[in-house]
Amino acid sequence: NAGVTQTPKFQVLKTGQSMTLQCAQDMNHNSMYWYRQDPGMGLRLIYYSASEGTTDKGEVPNGYNVSRLNKREFSLRLESAAPSQTSVYFCASSEGTDSLGYEQYFGPGTRLTVT
C-alpha cells in the first residue's frame, strides 16, 4: 500500500499562473484534507471532504478550490497563484471526521513557490 501520495513534489509558479495539486489514497478512507504549512508554523486546514461528493471550507480557503473526484482522489486548485501561497501543502486522509478523532494519514507534501 502506498498510503497517501501527492504530485508534484515541487513546483515553482509565477504570480497569476494556475495549477492543480493531486492527492490520492489507497486506504479506502472516507475523509480527505488539504493543509498548508508555512515556515515555522503549524498546519492550517484549507479544505476538507468528509465523504465522497462533499467538500467544506477549513480555516484558510481563500484562493483555493477543491474537487473530490472519487473516493480515492482529492485535488487542490490554485486559480491565480500569489506569493502569499508559497508554502508546503499536505494532503491527508482518515476513516472519518467525527469527534472520535480518527487518525489522519499524511502524504509527503508538495513544496510550492510562487514568484
Add this chain to the structure above:
Amino acid sequence: LAKTTQPISMDSYEGQEVNITCSHNNIATNDYITWYQQFPSQGPRFIIQGYKTKVTNEVASLFIPADRKSSTLSLPRVSLSDTAVYYCLVGDDKIIFGKGTRLHILP
C-alpha cells in the same frame, strides 16, 4: 472546538524521559486527545490517542487526568531521532494543529 495550549519548545538529553503537557480546558465530553509527531520536510505522523486515564503503545504513553482538561505525552528514553515537532489535538482533529512543541534532543 476545544483550543489547546502547549509549550513552544523543549530541550532534553538522550536517554531522558520527556513529558510534554497540553492544556485543553474546553474539551467536550465526547472528544478524544490525539498527538502527532512531525519531522522536518515530512507530514505529521500519528503517535497516540486517548480518552481518559492512561494509554501506552510502543512509542509513547499518554496520561489524562480525571477532569481531562490537560494531557501529558511521555516519551521514554529519548534519542536524537526524537527531535521533532509534537502536536496535541482535541476533538474533531481535522481543524487545529497549532504550532506544536519543538522538542530538541541533545547528545
